[in-house]
Amino acid sequence: MERTVDIILAFSNALWRLLAEASKKHGLSPLQGQIALYLAKRGEASVTQIARELAVSISTASESLKSMIKLGYVEVARGRDKRVKVVRLTEAGRRAAEEISSIYDALSVVVSRLNYAERALLHMLYAKIVGELIDKGLIETPRACVGCQFLDKAGELYICRLAERPLGRATAPR
Template sequence: MSEDARQREQAAAGLEQLSSLVRAQSWRNEGTPSLPPTQAAVLRMLAGSDEGLRARQIADRLGVSAASLSDSLKAMEAKEWIARSPDPDDKRASVIRLKRSGRALATRLNHPARGMVSLLQGLDTDDVGALLRVTQLLVGQAQQQGLATGLRTCMGCEFFKPFGSGDAARPHYCGFIRAAFGDAELRTDCADQSPADDELLAANRERFRLRLPP
């Protein structure tokens, strides 16, 4: 095995271990019910969307089938964490929103002392920025491989201009807020994201992968 392949194998093993750790913790958070990972992920996702989401949107972002998600949504609805309402834009679909109890639970799940957030407390800003940069690249790979769609990252946004500011400290530029920013301010789930078309996404992906500004 080449050194490059060995490094990638170790990186993959580390990510799998962290993922397993967080999944295990999601079943036994103090002060919260035992939650399967999918239900916890849906609660967090809906907490960031005041207007609600369709089941298809949730399934696409989680990278699961609609049938697989359906059982989780039914269980959450029975616990009165979520509610469905008719979609005004599509009579065949419904919009899913958090009810008060579901929002309170999501708030507890998103507490800094819980889940993955607790593991990041010991990282400095540069390390967080490096992690956010790698996360953007990994999400991009997942989307290229058809594992997930609809994820609201900076790299997938039409407003994002990687290395577009001319400022070494804050190399990127957001056309929506009209401001430069650095890696530590990259977003993996931005409510203001507007999906880039395929041509712009491919160009942004190649430019973002550069180690230094062009």
């Protein structure tokens, strides 16, 4: 069991280091790198939405975004609802997000070598482990599952559509 935990931790640390290194090349923290990746996928979002999805406080998200604005990676705009301000990537921000996301290319190559059954098993096991950690309150749903195609928001709940299980409430962090 200890060896399995060590492997999971080593994998997690390696991915975090890759994100940190790729983000640092653009003068960004790992959290700001995550924000850039999130905005690249979503297009635009409010500070509250970013905070909720990345499981950080609104003030943490806001401070990160202020730095990103100063660096020229993010701009403030009016959302569809003209009363709400949103942020979106500038052209420089899109280029940075594209370069940061390239850290996952090597991982994609390795995962593509797994057959369908191996990928499905890996995803099911990951969903089970993450679900248990969420149930115990050790991690928050959005940050663990950001970008996952199987994450669905149903009303006030996040649901993993692969594991077919609720993962937690969709509430903004404090």
